[in-house]
Amino acid sequence: MTTVSAYAAPAAKAPLERTTIQRRPVGEFDVLIDIKFAGICHSDIHQAREGWGEAIFPMVPGHEIAGVVTEVGTGVTKYAVGDRVGVGCLVDSCRECENCKVGLEQHCTGGGVGTYNAIGKDGEPTYGGYSEKVVVDENFVVRIPDGLSLDVAAPLLCAGITTYSPLKHWGAGPDKKVAVIGLGGLGHMGVKIAHALGAEVTVLSQSLRKKDDGLKLGADHYHATSDPKTFEELAGTFDLILSTVSAPLDFGAYLSLVKTGGALVNVGAPEEPISLNLFSLIGGNKTLAGSMIGGIAETQEMLDFCAEHGLGAEIELIRADQINEAYERVLASDVRYRFVIDTATI
Incomplete structure (x- = not known):
């Protein structure tokens, strides 16, 4: 076992504090990674505050990990010491269920x-x-x-794959009109990726406060959802809408913006349940769907795509002792657009 420094939440809703944890010995097929940067995802806050249900404490959050390999097990064939690597939301699965066998480890039914x-x-x-x-x-x-620096690559391990996977699955590309709800940690990557895929991209945000940013990131249009005229003017416009926000929405209103046969795909995970009048789906043969990260192979595909197109996250680099402040700023939508921890400060 190896003792390492970390920041952990000792209990639900408690401030994170510096501590030490034990890492297991490097096994035959294991890789030891010296973490250089770790992104702060809104999911970290949900879980550290038990917003999604009972959690395990003490909790060391973080599933946007970028670092360098410093040791490999005797059976490792994919990586060598010195390689630049990442770890996302999963560290294991059953590897035997139907989903795992086709590269959908995020939907593993066996553990x-x-x-x-x-x-x-x-x-x-x-x-x-x-x-x-x-x-x-x-x-x-x-x-x-190599085309991605580790600091801007870290958030891609969640924010990148969470938006890339549904955009690819639902056919974002040339001749398609795609809207992204929310210009935050997820949304800004959704805009970048949808633009790189060749789609006509619109941002739907509560206000026009971030309009200049949205257009610079690749959006063709930017509309405020607080203005009722937005829903009148854009009715039946989009082939695909990607919702990236973690607050409950009026999905009926947003479905009115979807073309006949189009889809509204949700990657945000609000803590509260939503209600929906099913006529908003039946009329127009529309789809309301969900998407959860992506499998390991698709995550690698996403990283290669982002490197090819020069897409890294827009980040604010922070020290580890700023994590609690960063959590509050995320909740206040006061970050453009992803906090990343310099783990050398832990």
């Missing part, structure tokens, strides 16, 4: 293991990226291309 707030196959809690090092099975590690 997927989250990077943190989960129990590993060894019976011990998993701890995430707000730490100095992590040990991960090579099959759940991805390679960060």
Whole structure:
């Protein structure tokens, strides 16, 4: 076992504090990663504050991990010491169910293991990226291309794949009109990726406060949802709408913006349930769908795509002792557009 420094929430809703945790010895197929940067995802806040239900404490959040390999197990074939790598939301799965066999490990039915707030196959809690090092099975590690710096690559391990996967699945590309609801940590990557895929991109945000940013990131249009005229003018416009916000929305209103046969895909995960009049789906043969991150192979595909198109996250680099402040700023929508922890400060 290796003792490493980390930042952990000792209990639900408690401020995160510096502590030490134990990392398992490097096994035959394991990779030891010296974490360089860790993104702060809104999911970290939901889980550290038990917004999504009972959680495991102490909790070391962080599933947007970028670092360098410093040791490999004797059976490792994919990575070598010195490689630039990342770890996202998963560190293990059953590898035998139907979903795992086709590269959908995020939908594992036999026991997927989250990077943190989960129990590993060894019976011990998993701890995430707000730490100095992590040990991960090579099959759940991805390679960060040389074209991406590690700091802007870290958020791609969640924010990048969370938006890339549904955009690809639902056919975002040339001759398609795509709207992104929310210009935050997820939304700004959704705009960048949809634009790179060739779609005509619109941002739907509460206000026009971030309009200049949205257009610079690749949006063709920007509309305020607080203006009722937006829903009148854009009725039946979009082939695909990607909702990235974690607050409950009036999905009926947003479905009115979808073309006949189009889809509204949700990647945000509000803590509260929503209600929906099903006539907003029936009329127009529309689809309301969800999407959850992506499999390991698709995550690698996303990283390669982002490197090819020069797409990194827009980040604000912080010290570890600023994590609690950063959480409050995320909740206040006061970040453009992803906080990333310099783990050298842990």
